[in-house]
Amino acid sequence: MAPIILVENLGKSYIISHKLVGTYKTLRESVYALVKGVLKKLLRRNSSGATQEELWALKDINLEIAEGERIGLIGRNGAGKSTLLKILSRITSPTEGRAVLRGRVGSLLEVGTGFHQELTGRENIYLNGAVLGMKKREIKASFDRIVDFAGVEKFLDTPVKRYSSGMYVRLAFAVSAHLDTDILLVDEVLAVGDISFRKKCMERIREINTETGRTIVYVSHDIPTVRQICQRVIILSEGRIVNDGEANETTLLYEQNALYGSDVSSAEVVRKPINSPFYLSKVQIRDLHGNICNRFETGQTLELHIWAEGEAPYENFTVGFDLHSEYGDRITFGTANPINDCFFKKTDRYFVCTLGPLPLTTGKYFFTLHTKIWQMHPWDVWQQAVSFYITDCDPYKTGFNIYASNVTMFINQRWQSLPPGQGE
Amino acid sequence: MKKSFQITIEPERGAAHFFRELYDYRELLVFLSIKDVLVRYKQTVFGVAWAVMRPVLTMAIFTFIFGKLAKMPSHGTPYPVLVFTAMLPWQFFSNTVAESSNSLILNENMVSKVFFPKIIIPTSAVMVSLLDFFISFALLVGMLFYYNIWFNVRIVFLPLFLLLLTMLSLGIGYWLSALNVKYRDFRYVIPFVLQIGLYVTPVGFSSTVVPDKWKLVYSLNPMVGIIEGFRWVLSGSSAELYAMEIYLAISITLLILFTGVWFFNKNESTFADII
Numbered sequence: 001m002a003p004i005i006l007v008e009n010l011g012k013s014y015i016i017s018h019k020l021v022g023t024y025k026t027l028r029e030s031v032y033a034l035v036k037g038v039l040k041k042l043l044r045r046n047s048s049g050a051t052q053e054e055l056w057a058l059k060d061i062n063l064e065i066a067e068g069e070r071i072g073l074i075g076r077n078g079a080g081k082s083t084l085l086k087i088l089s090r091i092t093s094p095t096e097g098r099a100v101l102r103g104r105v106g107s108l109l110e111v112g113t114g115f116h117q118e119l120t121g122r123e124n125i126y127l128n129g130a131v132l133g134m135k136k137r138e139i140k141a142s143f144d145r146i147v148d149f150a151g152v153e154k155f156l157d158t159p160v161k162r163y164s165s166g167m168y169v170r171l172a173f174a175v176s177a178h179l180d181t182d183i184l185l186v187d188e189v190l191a192v193g194d195i196s197f198r199k200k201c202m203e204r205i206r207e208i209n210t211e212t213g214r215t216i217v218y219v220s221h222d223i224p225t226v227r228q229i230c231q232r233v234i235i236l237s238e239g240r241i242v243n244d245g246e247a248n249e250t251t252l253l254y255e256q257n258a259l260y261g262s263d264v265s266s267a268e269v270v271r272k273p274i275n276s277p278f279y280l281s282k283v284q285i286r287d288l289h290g291n292i293c294n295r296f297e298t299g300q301t302l303e304l305h306i307w308a309e310g311e312a313p314y315e316n317f318t319v320g321f322d323l324h325s326e327y328g329d330r331i332t333f334g335t336a337n338p339i340n341d342c343f344f345k346k347t348d349r350y351f352v353c354t355l356g357p358l359p360l361t362t363g364k365y366f367f368t369l370h371t372k373i374w375q376m377h378p379w380d381v382w383q384q385a386v387s388f389y390i391t392d393c394d395p396y397k398t399g400f401n402i403y404a405s406n407v408t409m410f411i412n413q414r415w416q417s418l419p420p421g422q423g424e
Numbered sequence: 425m426k427k428s429f430q431i432t433i434e435p436e437r438g439a440a441h442f443f444r445e446l447y448d449y450r451e452l453l454v455f456l457s458i459k460d461v462l463v464r465y466k467q468t469v470f471g472v473a474w475a476v477m478r479p480v481l482t483m484a485i486f487t488f489i490f491g492k493l494a495k496m497p498s499h500g501t502p503y504p505v506l507v508f509t510a511m512l513p514w515q516f517f518s519n520t521v522a523e524s525s526n527s528l529i530l531n532e533n534m535v536s537k538v539f540f541p542k543i544i545i546p547t548s549a550v551m552v553s554l555l556d557f558f559i560s561f562a563l564l565v566g567m568l569f570y571y572n573i574w575f576n577v578r579i580v581f582l583p584l585f586l587l588l589l590t591m592l593s594l595g596i597g598y599w600l601s602a603l604n605v606k607y608r609d610f611r612y613v614i615p616f617v618l619q620i621g622l623y624v625t626p627v628g629f630s631s632t633v634v635p636d637k638w639k640l641v642y643s644l645n646p647m648v649g650i651i652e653g654f655r656w657v658l659s660g661s662s663a664e665l666y667a668m669e670i671y672l673a674i675s676i677t678l679l680i681l682f683t684g685v686w687f688f689n690k691n692e693s694t695f696a697d698i699i
Contacts, residue, residue, distance in 0.1 A: 093693035
């Protein structure tokens with residue numbers, strides 16, 4: 001059967017001019033540029049003023065979506081997700097290629113578009129429905145369900161400016177959710193309202209699909225909801241499709257990539273020389289076999305090798321670290337003394353700390369290093385000197401991974417059930 | 425599900441698309457027009473009173489300045505009637521142009537977040553002006569009654585002149601609203617130009633005061649023909665219509681309207697990117 005959405009070699013470029021700030025111009029600027037351009041042509045000079053650059057927000061997009069599929073579109077900011085959705089919604093035109101849609105399209109890029117503060121709930125339902133492309137009789141037919149879904153029966157004839165923000169958003173979503181089209185394009189509008197309403201929205205989205213077999217294209221940053229809603233996930237990066245596959249598998253891959261992908265930092269960092277009589281100059285992270293390495297699993301042990309330049313001002317100093325998660329929390333710290341009874345001499349320049357077993361969950365971590373006399377102002381602080389990754393937090397190999405986006409610490413545990421009377 | 429339904433999205437959109445989409449979304453035009461009217465009369469305390477006050481005050485001042493001080497000719501028509509019959513189309517024109525030219529940037533989120541033929545937005549501005557027009561018209565009827573002037577058979581031309589006026593206002597509205605998205609300084613230019621227009625156009629005086637040799641040039645302003653047309657229809661004036669004025673008004677109006685639609689359609693696909 002022919003796909004309901006067929007995209008062929010679709011691309012969209014924007015001309016970005018580096019000289020102008022903002023996207024709209026003033027007439028004066030345009031007239032000035034025009035005059036300048038004409039003068040330049042007359043004088044036959046090469047233009048050297050504003051540099052223009054073509055930026056491809058989308059490039060070579062090929063896609064086939066079958067009827068009834070639930071597609072998730074994920075990617076970083078600026079990957080082109082919203083642009084693709086806007087082209088499919090016909091809000092903006094592509095620069096090249098084409099897309100064929102075999103069905104009516106409804107897009108929810110924003111809830112409550114066209115809502116007016118002064119109008120009543122009832123008036124806004126009709127207006128918003130019309131803006132979204134519904135016919136008057138369609139709105140009438142689903143009017144009661146919309147009102148019921150939003151739970152605003154009592155306030156139907158009240159101007160929406162007197163609504164609480166929750167009611168407002170519920171009404172706005174309710175209209176959109178009853179859009180009766182073959183293809184529904186949704187852009188992260190679900191991040192609205194309280195938890196129970198959000199749940200209701202998710203259910204509604206799935207219901208739309210199962211009840212009527214409608215095709216859904218859903219754009220989001222929120223991976224868990226994408227997993228909940230979609231069967232198939234497409235990853236966009238820099239305007240191109242980099243992955244297209246089964247939802248769980250693909251999102252997991254994406255999460256791994258988001259964590260480890262573009263910024264694979266080195267396990268050895270050499271610092272630019274700084275003008276100071278004594279400073280930390282190089283750091284390495286090694287595993288227990290002495291290999292330079294920045295990927296570990298929960299429960300493994302790492303070695304922190306730190307080098308210094310110059311001569312310390314005083315005897316008996318210490319070297320230490322602060323451990324941060326990628327979300328900025330300070331998780332713990334370490335110092336040669338007084339935690340260990342290790343006091344360094346003025347001429348010491350190479351320090352090693354063995355650290356582990358690491359009770360950390362899957363994610364990225366940073367070391368900030370310093371050197372000082374304990375409880376004195378540090379001589380040198382090296383912010384975020386080096387980072388490492390915990391690639392896997394599944395100590396008991398059950399296939400369940402714990403992520404640092406949730407919690408950063410893991411405690412070894414053992415669970416069992418015992419006969420009820422035994423413990424008393 | 426309608427199996428035959430198919431949309432092809434390509435870089436260029438043809439005129440066929442334009443008219444089909446416009447037809448598909450005809451109900452939205454009605455809803456948006458009603459919305460503008462509702463909002464207008466909910467927000468302003470004086471609602472209707474405001475629609476009456478403005479033309480009446482302007483009429484009083486113009487009658488005083490042009491009629492009493494400057495003693496301009498009125499060909500037997502009471503001066504207030506001469507002014508007020510011109511105030512009707514002028515108010516309509518200036519309201520529509522002002523509202524529609526700002527409409528796209530005021531409805532930014534509708535332009536950038538939903539698909540529909542965007543030309544509906546500036547078009548819907550007509551409804552509010554039309555309502556104001558009929559309120560003022562009722563006032564004019566009262567005024568004519570007071571001066572003991574009766575409509576004659578010319579009244580059949582009123583819908584034609586009103587249509588011409590609407591077409592002209594919209595044509596200019598399409599041009600300006602599209603330009604306004606690209607060049608925001610039109611927002612400041614428009615009120616100024618409308619202000620000047622009020623004095624350049626024969627609102628406070630009859631165009632018969634313009635010397636014959638300048639008449640043709642003067643009539644290049646399509647509002648000249650339209651306003652004189654309204655006067656001719658409504659005021660029972662004995663002054664004959666200058667045919668050239670009307671022909672010019674019709675052809676220039678059509679030119680502005682068609683190029684306005686063309687320009688708007690040509691630029692529509694870029695609105696969402698640059699607004």
